[in-house]
Amino acid sequence: MKRRNFLRNSSLAIAGATGIHTMPAANSRHDFRKPVLTIAHITDVHIRPDENVPERFKKCLEAVKQHKVDFFLNGGDSIHDASYNNVKRARVTEQWAVWDECMQLLKGYDVYSCIGNHDPWWSAPSKEDEMYGIPYVVKRLGIPNNYYSFTRKNWHFIVLDGNYKGITLGEDQTQWLKEELEKIPAGHYALLMSHYPILTVTGTWEGGQHKDHKELKQLFYKYKDKVKVCLSGHQHLLDRAWYNGVHYFCNGAMSGFWWGKGNEKSAQPYYYQETPPGYAIIKLYENGEVENEYVTAYIEV
Numbered sequence: 696m697k698r699r700n701f702l703r704n705s706s707l708a709i710a711g712a713t714g715i716h717t718m719p720a721a722n723s724r725h726d727f728r729k730p731v732l733t734i735a736h737i738t739d740v741h742i743r744p745d746e747n748v749p750e751r752f753k754k755c756l757e758a759v760k761q762h763k764v765d766f767f768l769n770g771g772d773s774i775h776d777a778s779y780n781n782v783k784r785a786r787v788t789e790q791w792a793v794w795d796e797c798m799q800l801l802k803g804y805d806v807y808s809c810i811g812n813h814d815p816w817w818s819a820p821s822k823e824d825e826m827y828g829i830p831y832v833v834k835r836l837g838i839p840n841n842y843y844s845f846t847r848k849n850w851h852f853i854v855l856d857g858n859y860k861g862i863t864l865g866e867d868q869t870q871w872l873k874e875e876l877e878k879i880p881a882g883h884y885a886l887l888m889s890h891y892p893i894l895t896v897t898g899t900w901e902g903g904q905h906k907d908h909k910e911l912k913q914l915f916y917k918y919k920d921k922v923k924v925c926l927s928g929h930q931h932l933l934d935r936a937w938y939n940g941v942h943y944f945c946n947g948a949m950s951g952f953w954w955g956k957g958n959e960k961s962a963q964p965y966y967y968q969e970t971p972p973g974y975a976i977i978k979l980y981e982n983g984e985v986e987n988e989y990v991t992a993y994i995e996v
């Protein structure tokens with residue numbers, strides 16, 4: 696292992712305890728530099744109208760706004776759930792209505808969303824129903840497609856949809872991703888956001904890792920000068936991994952234990968296992984470096 700990578704990993708291991716990944720001492724010459732972008736990454740909001748969840752979420756959003764971010768990335772599972780068999784149309788509609796109401800607080804910000812597994816309504820009366828499946832989620836989230844990309848400064852943001860058979864990107868999206876990475880010019884970098892983690896530490900005891908992770912790992916290695924960061928959620932657990940120069944940040948959940956007080960495995964009230972409710976503030980640098988800080992959110996009823 697090259698010394699530079701060793702230092703980076705040491706920094707990660709130490710910082711892991713606090714949930715903050717700071718840049719290694721070896722790069723302290725950069726400390727006076729400003730990031731080119733500061734982004735909020737929220738995920739797994741699981742919004743619902745009951746238990747005062749909208750008001751609690753709005754308080755969280757106000758806290759996030761204090762960080763003076765350039766824009767928001769939303770990692771999916773925006774609504775509590777539309778995916779189970781017995782969910783009625785009215786329940787789906789009321790969840791999206793409170794999502795819209797809460798998002799009013801982010802007027803003036805761009806919000807780039809990803810589709811979670813709980814967002815699509817599969818038990819619509821027919822596949823022709825306008826609220827059935829992925830296209831309706833695309834519409835409600837106001838995104839251009841179920842997978843898409845955009846560019847800010849010298850960073851390319853690639854938003855993926857893992858809701859294909861067995862948690863994969865499927866053939867078309869994989870081909871699209873290859874073309875997207877190929878197009879990125881030298882000196883530019885890629886941040887990918889998925890709902891399910893591509894590489895995860897907590898995947899050893901919680902399900903949800905991308906099943907095409909080996910193929911993606913190889914693809915990222917081919918474009919190792921470009922791919923720097925992969926963000927995810929779904930686990931409701933805060934974890935981070937590093938492999939072949941790519942940081943994989945799984946940034947917990949805004950809703951913690953789905954806005955509930957938790958269970959016997961919760962380390963503290965509202966935690967899912969040892970992870971508090973929260974969100975990440977991400978700083979991206981012109982040279983491809985990244986900082987990811989997880990901030991605890993206070994979601995008490």
Ligand SMILES: [Fe+2]
Binds near residue numbers: 741772929930948
């Ligand atoms: Fe979730």
Ligand SMILES: [Fe+2]
Binds near residue numbers: 811812
């Ligand atoms: Fe999920």
